[in-house]
């Protein structure tokens with residue numbers, strides 16, 4: 001039986017690395033797959049991990065149709081046993097439905113990877129549809145940590161280290177903080193609620209109450 005799986009977690013918890021490992025392991029057993037992604041930080045049509053691995057991928061734009069893509073390939077004599085789908089939070093709900101159809105009607109395994117919630121702690125529409133349709137969801141085991149040492153569960157958007165709550169849902173970015181640029185920081189829920197980023201904690205809390213010798 002094929003499955004629709006959603007591997008999820010905060011930013012920087014190893015999702016893209018796992019996506020590349022899953023592809024590698026299935027390929028190593030002679031299975032044939034395709035890799036998809038959307039708005040990867042490294043650019044168009046590439047799936048990249050912070051550990052330095054990359055793979056060529058099909059870029060998923062809002063009008064991309066997974067069902068037609070796969071049926072076209074099969075009609076032309078191709079074979080597809082599985083698909084790896086990174087940055088799945090950016091997919092349209094209808095595209096997630098196409099992925100479920102690939103599982104049910106063509107017995108193709110679908111492995112999706114993505115974050116659940118945006119910088120305002122609201123589900124991305126693509127992730128919401130995956131939560132609704134996936135056969136199984138798996139939370140990545142590598143814990144990204146909040147500056148306070150707790151497990152990070154939320155993604156904050158920052159400008160100059162300060163958390164912002166206004167803006168477009170989709171803004172590509174990384175966890176490396178730059179003075180004036182949009183960046184992201186993973187936080188525990190408590191600090192996300194308080195908008196207490198590492199930079200703000202450093203500026204406002206006394207070193208004695210900061211963990212790790214004051215290195216928030």
Ligand SMILES: Nc1ncnc2c1ncn2[C@@H]1O[C@H](COP(=O)(O)OP(=O)(O)O)[C@@H](O)[C@H]1O
Nearest residue numbers: 010011012013014015016017018049050051142
């Ligand atoms: N220099 C490093 N040494 C070891 N592990 C690293 C290094 N840089 C990043 N990582 C690991 O890579 C993870 C991020 O991987 P990535 O697949 O890019 O995450 P995601 O797709 O979830 O954003 C980090 O949680 C960390 O475990």
Ligand SMILES: Cc1cn([C@H]2C[C@H](O)[C@@H](COP(=O)(O)O)O2)c(=O)[nH]c1=O
Nearest residue numbers: 011012115118119155169170171172173
């Ligand atoms: C929280 C949040 C994130 N994004 C973007 C930022 C990155 O480009 C990706 C997540 O990539 P990762 O591989 O999981 O690190 O999503 C966004 O557009 N909007 C948000 O609210």
